[in-house]
Amino acid sequence: MMDLNQRKQLILQAIVEDYIRSNTPVGSRTISKKSGLGVSSATIRNEMADLEEMGYLIQPHVSAGRVPSDRAYRLYVDRLLKKGMRDEERESARSYFTSRVHDMEDVLSLCAQTLGELTRYTALVMTPRQSDLKVSALHLIPIGEATAMLIIVTDTGMVRETTLRVSDRLNADSLFAISRMLTDKLRDLSLRQVQDMLYGYAAHGGADARVLSGIAELAGQIESQTDKDRITVGGAHNILHYPEYADVARARAFMDTLERRESLLNLMRPQESVAVRIGYETGMKELHDCSVVTAPYRMGRGHIGTIGVIGPTRMDYARVMETLELVARELSAILSL
Amino acid sequence: MMDLNQRKQLILQAIVEDYIRSNTPVGSRTISKKSGLGVSSATIRNEMADLEEMGYLIQPHVSAGRVPSDRAYRLYVDRLLKKGMRDEERESARSYFTSRVHDMEDVLSLCAQTLGELTRYTALVMTPRQSDLKVSALHLIPIGEATAMLIIVTDTGMVRETTLRVSDRLNADSLFAISRMLTDKLRDLSLRQVQDMLYGYAAHGGADARVLSGIAELAGQIESQTDKDRITVGGAHNILHYPEYADVARARAFMDTLERRESLLNLMRPQESVAVRIGYETGMKELHDCSVVTAPYRMGRGHIGTIGVIGPTRMDYARVMETLELVARELSAILSL
DNA sequence: GTTAGCACTCACCACGGACGAGTGCTAACA
DNA sequence: TGTTAGCACTCGTCCGTGGTGAGTGCTAAC
Numbered sequence: 152m153m154d155l156n157q158r159k160q161l162i163l164q165a166i167v168e169d170y171i172r173s174n175t176p177v178g179s180r181t182i183s184k185k186s187g188l189g190v191s192s193a194t195i196r197n198e199m200a201d202l203e204e205m206g207y208l209i210q211p212h213v214s215a216g217r218v219p220s221d222r223a224y225r226l227y228v229d230r231l232l233k234k235g236m237r238d239e240e241r242e243s244a245r246s247y248f249t250s251r252v253h254d255m256e257d258v259l260s261l262c263a264q265t266l267g268e269l270t271r272y273t274a275l276v277m278t279p280r281q282s283d284l285k286v287s288a289l290h291l292i293p294i295g296e297a298t299a300m301l302i303i304v305t306d307t308g309m310v311r312e313t314t315l316r317v318s319d320r321l322n323a324d325s326l327f328a329i330s331r332m333l334t335d336k337l338r339d340l341s342l343r344q345v346q347d348m349l350y351g352y353a354a355h356g357g358a359d360a361r362v363l364s365g366i367a368e369l370a371g372q373i374e375s376q377t378d379k380d381r382i383t384v385g386g387a388h389n390i391l392h393y394p395e396y397a398d399v400a401r402a403r404a405f406m407d408t409l410e411r412r413e414s415l416l417n418l419m420r421p422q423e424s425v426a427v428r429i430g431y432e433t434g435m436k437e438l439h440d441c442s443v444v445t446a447p448y449r450m451g452r453g454h455i456g457t458i459g460v461i462g463p464t465r466m467d468y469a470r471v472m473e474t475l476e477l478v479a480r481e482l483s484a485i486l487s488l
Numbered sequence: 489m490m491d492l493n494q495r496k497q498l499i500l501q502a503i504v505e506d507y508i509r510s511n512t513p514v515g516s517r518t519i520s521k522k523s524g525l526g527v528s529s530a531t532i533r534n535e536m537a538d539l540e541e542m543g544y545l546i547q548p549h550v551s552a553g554r555v556p557s558d559r560a561y562r563l564y565v566d567r568l569l570k571k572g573m574r575d576e577e578r579e580s581a582r583s584y585f586t587s588r589v590h591d592m593e594d595v596l597s598l599c600a601q602t603l604g605e606l607t608r609y610t611a612l613v614m615t616p617r618q619s620d621l622k623v624s625a626l627h628l629i630p631i632g633e634a635t636a637m638l639i640i641v642t643d644t645g646m647v648r649e650t651t652l653r654v655s656d657r658l659n660a661d662s663l664f665a666i667s668r669m670l671t672d673k674l675r676d677l678s679l680r681q682v683q684d685m686l687y688g689y690a691a692h693g694g695a696d697a698r699v700l701s702g703i704a705e706l707a708g709q710i711e712s713q714t715d716k717d718r719i720t721v722g723g724a725h726n727i728l729h730y731p732e733y734a735d736v737a738r739a740r741a742f743m744d745t746l747e748r749r750e751s752l753l754n755l756m757r758p759q760e761s762v763a764v765r766i767g768y769e770t771g772m773k774e775l776h777d778c779s780v781v782t783a784p785y786r787m788g789r790g791h792i793g794t795i796g797v798i799g800p801t802r803m804d805y806a807r808v809m810e811t812l813e814l815v816a817r818e819l820s821a822i823l824s825l
Numbered sequence: 826g827t828t829a830g831c832a833c834t835c836a837c838c839a840c841g842g843a844c845g846a847g848t849g850c851t852a853a854c855a
Numbered sequence: 856t857g858t859t860a861g862c863a864c865t866c867g868t869c870c871g872t873g874g875t876g877a878g879t880g881c882t883a884a885c
Contacts, residue, residue: 178847193859196848214847214865288629292641300641304629310639310649327668334629388724388743391736399734406725515878530828533879551834551878 176216221430267386272462274385277419279454291326307451315365342374419457446475449483513553558767604723609799611722614756616791628663644788652702679711783812786820
């Protein structure tokens with residue numbers, strides 16, 4: 152007795168699922184009727200008392216039903232939940248991604264939004280750290296009198312541009328030539344290498360010094376892009392639909408947490424596959440009543456990013472995990488085209 | 489009597505300003521003390537009764553103070569408010585924009601965020617309609633075995649890219665040549681023209697048909713980019729700080745309205761200068777208790793976009809209007825570099 | 826035209842009792 | 856030994872009630 156036998160597991164599962172649905176403490180009578188075990192509420196009460204002692208359940212107050220603990224959710228996620236997205240759902244999720252502009256940046260922010268809509272929770276999209284990005288092409292395009300647009304393409308397919316002033320004796324032809332030369336020279340170098348090299352050249356002076364240091368600067372900016380910029384949030388407003396955020400102060404606190412992107416980065420460290428962090432497992436006190444589910448995606452040659460969903464601990468883990476898997480797969484496919 | 493004399497205006501101004509600050513109905517005693525008119529509360533009461541009759545004030549219930557009507561805010565905005573941003577504020581606002589990546593897309597979403605932070609309300613940024621954009625350059629960059637990245641730069645400095653498969657006998661050199669040729673041919677044509685032309689060429693077949701129709705497709709996608717994509721929202725969570733949204737249902741309704749971007753477009757139609765729409769003036773029933781302040785900015789050659797702020801009708805109009813003016817100016821400067 | 830005084834209104838809040846969901850415990854039963 | 860009916864008990868939620876105070880409109884005096 153007091154081991155987590157089959158029946159206890161079934162009861163726990165029933166409680167977790169009922170609580171996920173209703174967000175109200177679950178009573179013994181409810182489980183007696185719904186679990187399909189065919190035992191009375193008194194028996195359930197005994198089992199529930201055991202489960203509480205084992206740390207799976209919490210009683211908000213003596214005359215309330217039970218609420219699952221983090222530990223219960225953990226067990227539920229690891230062993231009890233049954234996936235089973237319906238095909239229509241899967242198909243509609245997939246269709247969100249096809250037939251859209253395959254623009255690298257767009258895809259990521261679109262992904263955050265989409266993921267929010269699909270899961271009805273808040274979505275996070277992290278792009279891989281960019282310091283070890285390699286330059287794959289570099290172009291100067293004339294856009295006006297003595298101004299040019301500089302475009303750097305990295306091996307992840309990311310495109311960054313800036314405008315810069317150039318010597319007015321550089322016409323379209325010379326810019327073409329320079330672009331070509333620079334691309335040949337710089338291809339497959341890391342941004343840092345590009346930066347160092349070009350600052351070196353620029354220091355020697357010459358007519359193109361301005362262009363060279365402009366390029367070096369953009370490379371530097373891409374590289375040192377703050378961590379904050381690496382996380383996109385989508386569907387933050389979704390949490391307003393959940394009663395745990397009926398109190399505006401809580402909603403505000405949640406939103407404020409989302410603003411502090413640096414700390415979110417810890418949650419989004421690449422994992423091997425779909426990962427679930429429940430309540431205190433997130434390691435963030437502000438998120439002790441939230442769970443975070445993440446999945447890795449591939450971008451370009453071997454760079455790993457993370458997409459994730461954050462919501463109340465009583466989230467619909469099965470649906471979220473499946474959606475994330477699916478979206479991560481679609482996303483990887485698009486990005487490594 | 490019953491004309492809007494000097495004193496009535498001063499009283500009205502005092503009421504509006506007190507209400508903007510406190511969000512509670514304003515009583516006669518408060519105004520008697522704060523207006524500096526040196527008259528008793530009874531006198532104020534008489535004036536307030538007149539102002540109510542004239543439609544400037546509303547009494548939520550008999551024993552409450554008065555609340556300004558849309559009409560009062562209108563008068564306040566048109567004639568009563570005194571601007572006067574402090575220099576530090578102005579400087580700090582400006583510094584938000586300098587020393588950042590001048591990446592076209594980035595600037596706009598950064599602008600939305602920044603504007604949200606500066607005003608503490610919700611910010612909207614609209615990019616000009618893109619159907620009459622002209623192509624200013626077009627590049628094909630090899631990124632892998634038989635795949636290339638296509639980049640289109642428009643005359644507003646906007647950059648869009650996509651990856652496409654190309655015939656594997658096109659090496660870097662041929663792509664360069666094609667890019668150059670296409671840029672020469674297509675420069676200053678509208679996206680629609682480009683699209684029509686290329687589909688025509690592609691129909692004739694040939695080895696490059698795939699590339700040509702790829703380009704046409706991207707041009708089409710840029711052009712037909714849904715209206716939804718043209719508005720960026722920033723700082724939506726700010727409204728949670730205002731007591732009018734203490735009720736989550738209201739906050740949710742507000743957020744939902746923000747999601748329906750098409751209808752927001754009406755609010756963001758380019759105006760000549762800073763424009764204020766108060767309450768029902770927005771023309772959107774859902775926003776009857778909100779005001780929208782907008783300002784135009786210039787982008788590239790003659791394209792006009794709009795930035796705006798949306799918040800409760802009792803918003804701090806003076807501060808918002810000044811901030812918008814300032815940000816619009818900075819933004820125009822960056823974008824028409 | 827202004828003001829003091831006064832009766833009146835009504836939103837807000839704190840208090841308190843009824844209600845009911847759910848429990849733990851006990852004793853009887855299979 | 857596990858299951859169940861019965862029962863006393865707990866405590867959060869709901870709702871009606873009365874007190875409090877901010878603010879009003881009106882009247883009469885200045």
